[in-house]
Amino acid sequence: MPTFVYMTRCDGCGQCVDICPSDIMHIDKTLRRAYNIEPNMCWECYSCVKACPHHAIDVRGYADFAPLGHSVRVHRDEEKGTIAWRIKFRNGKKDFDLLAPITTKPWGTCIPQLANEAAPADSMRDTQLLYNEPKYVAMNDNALMTLESNGLEIKEGVYY
Ligand code: SF4
Numbered sequence: 001m002p003t004f005v006y007m008t009r010c011d012g013c014g015q016c017v018d019i020c021p022s023d024i025m026h027i028d029k030t031l032r033r034a035y036n037i038e039p040n041m042c043w044e045c046y047s048c049v050k051a052c053p054h055h056a057i058d059v060r061g062y063a064d065f066a067p068l069g070h071s072v073r074v075h076r077d078e079e080k081g082t083i084a085w086r087i088k089f090r091n092g093k094k095d096f097d098l099l100a101p102i103t104t105k106p107w108g109t110c111i112p113q114l115a116n117e118a119a120p121a122d123s124m125r126d127t128q129l130l131y132n133e134p135k136y137v138a139m140n141d142n143a144l145m146t147l148e149s150n151g152l153e154i155k156e157g158v159y160y
């Protein structure tokens, strides 16, 4: 479920830009509002959704679990320490909240000094838990795929 931004709620603070691991949340130069420049490259991690202080980012539901006319809204409540995902179906009757706690760790403290930690060995990468990932992202050859190696170019981005 890729994300999109409600322009009227966004104030261009850039928190979604900072946190997006796929670097696809950008600030429009003219409007000074954020938008997802490549929804098809979205990891669907929802870090941006949870980080947005104005609840300006929403997600498009896939048709298999949220058919025509549905809506998916995300609401972060810092006072209660929860994130609620509200799924509402088009008949208005099936409507439920998925409630999850939010982390209380300060920004950047989850894995401090990560760069100083030893890199995972091949045996750790060659695990059923990762299944085909090392092979398909070429981690084992130390040759991570890039836009260039995939014959792609980065579009002109909008940075702040
Ligand atoms: S869901 Fe994750 S990958 Fe997608 S735009 Fe938000 S932060 Fe980036």
Ligand code: SF4
Pocket: 005, 009, 010, 011, 012, 013, 014, 015, 016, 017, 033, 034, 051, 052, 053, 054, 055, 056, 057
């Ligand atoms: S975090 Fe929210 S308010 Fe801030 S730029 Fe992103 S969408 Fe806009």
